[in-house]
Amino acid sequence: MIPNTNYQNLKDSYLFYNISQKIKAYLETHPDSHLYRMGIGDVSLPLCDAVIKALHAAVDDQASGATFHGYMPECGDPKLRKTIADYYHRRGVELLEDEVFVSSGASDELGDILDLFGRGKTVLIMEPAYPAYVDANIMTGNEVIHVPAGKENGFLPAPDSDITADVIYICSPNNPTGAVFDKEKLQQWVQYANSINAVILFDAAYEAFIEEAEIPHSIFEIEGARTCAIEICSLSKTAGFTGTRCGYTVIPKELVRGEMNLNQMWVRNRTTKTNGVSYIIQKGAAAIFTEEGQKQIHDNIKIYKENAACLMEALDKLGIWYCGGKNAPYIWMKCPDGMSSWEFFDYLLEKIQVVGTPGEGFGACGEGYFRFSTFGSPADTKEAAKRLISLLGKNKI
Amino acid sequence: MIPNTNYQNLKDSYLFYNISQKIKAYLETHPDSHLYRMGIGDVSLPLCDAVIKALHAAVDDQASGATFHGYMPECGDPKLRKTIADYYHRRGVELLEDEVFVSSGASDELGDILDLFGRGKTVLIMEPAYPAYVDANIMTGNEVIHVPAGKENGFLPAPDSDITADVIYICSPNNPTGAVFDKEKLQQWVQYANSINAVILFDAAYEAFIEEAEIPHSIFEIEGARTCAIEICSLSKTAGFTGTRCGYTVIPKELVRGEMNLNQMWVRNRTTKTNGVSYIIQKGAAAIFTEEGQKQIHDNIKIYKENAACLMEALDKLGIWYCGGKNAPYIWMKCPDGMSSWEFFDYLLEKIQVVGTPGEGFGACGEGYFRFSTFGSPADTKEAAKRLISLLGKNKI
Numbered sequence: 088m089i090p091n092t093n094y095q096n097l098k099d100s101y102l103f104y105n106i107s108q109k110i111k112a113y114l115e116t117h118p119d120s121h122l123y124r125m126g127i128g129d130v131s132l133p134l135c136d137a138v139i140k141a142l143h144a145a146v147d148d149q150a151s152g153a154t155f156h157g158y159m160p161e162c163g164d165p166k167l168r169k170t171i172a173d174y175y176h177r178r179g180v181e182l183l184e185d186e187v188f189v190s191s192g193a194s195d196e197l198g199d200i201l202d203l204f205g206r207g208k209t210v211l212i213m214e215p216a217y218p219a220y221v222d223a224n225i226m227t228g229n230e231v232i233h234v235p236a237g238k239e240n241g242f243l244p245a246p247d248s249d250i251t252a253d254v255i256y257i258c259s260p261n262n263p264t265g266a267v268f269d270k271e272k273l274q275q276w277v278q279y280a281n282s283i284n285a286v287i288l289f290d291a292a293y294e295a296f297i298e299e300a301e302i303p304h305s306i307f308e309i310e311g312a313r314t315c316a317i318e319i320c321s322l323s324k325t326a327g328f329t330g331t332r333c334g335y336t337v338i339p340k341e342l343v344r345g346e347m348n349l350n351q352m353w354v355r356n357r358t359t360k361t362n363g364v365s366y367i368i369q370k371g372a373a374a375i376f377t378e379e380g381q382k383q384i385h386d387n388i389k390i391y392k393e394n395a396a397c398l399m400e401a402l403d404k405l406g407i408w409y410c411g412g413k414n415a416p417y418i419w420m421k422c423p424d425g426m427s428s429w430e431f432f433d434y435l436l437e438k439i440q441v442v443g444t445p446g447e448g449f450g451a452c453g454e455g456y457f458r459f460s461t462f463g464s465p466a467d468t469k470e471a472a473k474r475l476i477s478l479l480g481k482n483k484i
Numbered sequence: 485m486i487p488n489t490n491y492q493n494l495k496d497s498y499l500f501y502n503i504s505q506k507i508k509a510y511l512e513t514h515p516d517s518h519l520y521r522m523g524i525g526d527v528s529l530p531l532c533d534a535v536i537k538a539l540h541a542a543v544d545d546q547a548s549g550a551t552f553h554g555y556m557p558e559c560g561d562p563k564l565r566k567t568i569a570d571y572y573h574r575r576g577v578e579l580l581e582d583e584v585f586v587s588s589g590a591s592d593e594l595g596d597i598l599d600l601f602g603r604g605k606t607v608l609i610m611e612p613a614y615p616a617y618v619d620a621n622i623m624t625g626n627e628v629i630h631v632p633a634g635k636e637n638g639f640l641p642a643p644d645s646d647i648t649a650d651v652i653y654i655c656s657p658n659n660p661t662g663a664v665f666d667k668e669k670l671q672q673w674v675q676y677a678n679s680i681n682a683v684i685l686f687d688a689a690y691e692a693f694i695e696e697a698e699i700p701h702s703i704f705e706i707e708g709a710r711t712c713a714i715e716i717c718s719l720s721k722t723a724g725f726t727g728t729r730c731g732y733t734v735i736p737k738e739l740v741r742g743e744m745n746l747n748q749m750w751v752r753n754r755t756t757k758t759n760g761v762s763y764i765i766q767k768g769a770a771a772i773f774t775e776e777g778q779k780q781i782h783d784n785i786k787i788y789k790e791n792a793a794c795l796m797e798a799l800d801k802l803g804i805w806y807c808g809g810k811n812a813p814y815i816w817m818k819c820p821d822g823m824s825s826w827e828f829f830d831y832l833l834e835k836i837q838v839v840g841t842p843g844e845g846f847g848a849c850g851e852g853y854f855r856f857s858t859f860g861s862p863a864d865t866k867e868a869a870k871r872l873i874s875l876l877g878k879n880k881i
Contacts, residue, residue, distance in 0.1 A: 088681050089742040134552070149530060149536065149727070157724075198757025222756045226599065285485055323759075330546070352487060352488070358497070361589075362591045364729065365728055368762055368764070
């Protein structure tokens with residue numbers, strides 16, 4: 088038996104490993120240092136009270152025969168599916184409850200969903216990108232077409248009608264650049280996808296960070312998206328679920344390719360390959376969508392947005408080009424003085440003990456850029472901003 | 485874009501849908517009836533106290549900044565991986581901690597793991613079988629070789645050296661038949677797999693129900709298994725986790741095919757395609773392996789085993805052939821009087837309001853057999869056994 092040889096085409100993923108090795112080495116020679124960590128996109132605030140209460144209540148349900156829950160429906164608790172459809176309705180997007188699938192999180196779903204397409208597909212990925220997009224497609228034996236994004240297009244590339252593809256990844260608000268597609272730009276992609284019979288995988292993990300009213304939260308705000316798009320959502324950043332694990336995926340019933348209905352295919356996939364998401368976790372997730380839960384998570388998001396504002400103010404003062412921050416939890420800055428992204432990483436660590444992520448780790452066209460996550464503690468973020476100004480400013484404070 | 489056309493080769497899965505439709509129709513015409521449900525393999529007892537306490541404590545951890553946990557390691561909490569390796573050690577099987585992967589449950593893992601093998605493989609499945617084994621392979625485009633099991637071999641087929649395959653499924657204790665492989669029979673399969681370079685997927689979901697000392701709980705009790713087997717385990721039946729979702733998978737470091745190390749491939753798969761299992765759920769799972777947790781889950785298993793004993797006694801009295809029940813939570817009986825499995829289903833529902841699962845639903849060679857789950861309530865199981873004796877006995881009680 089020869090295993091899946093596509094794995095031999097994967098490059099070793101060194102990004103976060105290299106970062107951790109560099110940090111380790113630094114702390115060995117500077118044991119008393121405090122590091123200002125704004126690298127990895129993990130949240131720092133605890134789960135909100137409404138979720139904690141719902142999780143405890145669900146654990147109690149599992150303690151008594153009268154309220155105990157066994158197997159969950161594979162596509163999600165019908166009540167949670169309705170709750171999520173109602174959340175879309177409040178934002179003007181109409182979905183059927185059985186177009187919403189509860190998942191164990193966006194990263195799991197982004198891997199699993201490729202099964203719908205089979206192998207040997209052509210996949211268009213805008214770069215810089217979340218590295219798992221590329222790796223999951225290499226494992227499947229798909230051909231990846233890299234669409235370079237850059238400063239000249241605000242890291243928001245437009246479709247090229249000379250290129251054709253089966254699957255198109257769009258992440259907006261974007262990881263790592265924080266750039267957001269407006270309705271007009273997204274409309275171009277939807278028209279393009281429909282015209283070439285492709286399917287858009289729309290990663291909406293960061294939609295809760297959008298603050299400008301005209302920026303779409305969902306691709307289903309765009310006309311024509313119901314015949315070409317799957318939307319993959321996460322509660323990880325919205326509600327601090329990185330370690331709790333829950334998300335949801337929307338597959339419209341009009342999404343048909345080659346006479347096959349992708350919604351029905353996903354029902355068949357889930358009922359065959361899973362037994363649903365944990366009862367306890369789904370109860371916790373449902374609490375996010377209550378009035379109380381929404382208020383509490385927006386209080387948390389406000390704190391992360393204050394972190395973003397603080398870093399943006401520092402970069403503005405320094406006159407450094409960046410995008411993101413306003414509608415996204417990531418800030419993507421140009422490294423100063425022509426430094427490479429790893430040179431800038433070393434420089435910040437050595438000089439001011441600030442940790443970010445080198446842009447090169449998100450693909451070749453991320454070289455020369457640097458990502459800050461805004462999920463750190465407010466105190467650390469403030470101090471990091473001050474140190475950035477002090478280090479990079481012409482007039483040191 | 486043409487989606488995964490393998491889905492067109494799937495048969496519609498009507499088994500549990502047909503059962504639910506028949507029950508619905510019966511209850512419409514008999515609205516006051518109580519049904520004795522021993523069909524679906526879902527547990528009825530609540531989570532044990534040690535698990536409930538650990539789940540509450542983990543939820544509390546998520547409520548405070550000082551104890552909050554974000555992203556978990558993708559392959560599992562290192563402490564839980566060690567705890568599970570220790571559990572094997574106590575039963576005489578030595579594993580490295582990083583040979584143990586924490587999963588969201590066996591059904592999820594049985595679907596995901598096929599990614600290691602790529603497509604177009606030949607897969608050997610003993611029938612009757614859990615229907616998802618076959619369906620997951622059809623979705624992948626693998627060729628399925630059905631190995632028929634029957635009464636003549638005690639539903640425990642031996643390998644046929646004329647057949648070759650890439651992947652071999654073995655489920656012991658078996659769902660649906662409850663049959664168990666002893667060491668000698670399992671040794672034949674391990675030798676066969678090593679000789680043809682195949683990989684065994686050993687489904688050990690029901691190992692905690694084994695009571696005879698000589699029956700192996702793990703394929704790694706068998707010499708040679710470390711070079712040919714992956715073991716997929718579940719806490720669903722062991723600890724009532726059907727709705728809570730956690731399991732584990734063992735991939736030995738010696739498992740190499742075509743110069744590719746399957747343990748390393750799975751690490752790459754998990755780190756690319758998941759963000760690990762929920763912190764809260766992993767903490768609950770860890771409590772199962774404490775002294776207190778082990779005592780409590782064995783108290784629950786004892787109740788299910790008393791259900792099994794009660795049904796076995798009834799079938800013994802009636803002189804009906806069956807297997808399972810002793811080392812498994814399922815009893816697989818021959819339908820009396822040459823009835824087909826669906827005829828027998830209707831007969832039991834109509835005459836004594838007992839619900840089981842028709843053997844035909846697990847593959848053609850399940851025709852003429854019937855499965856009872858022993859996960860129902862003790863009172864219902866006792867009454868069902870009494871009613872079976874009354875209906876099928878020559879000397880009615």
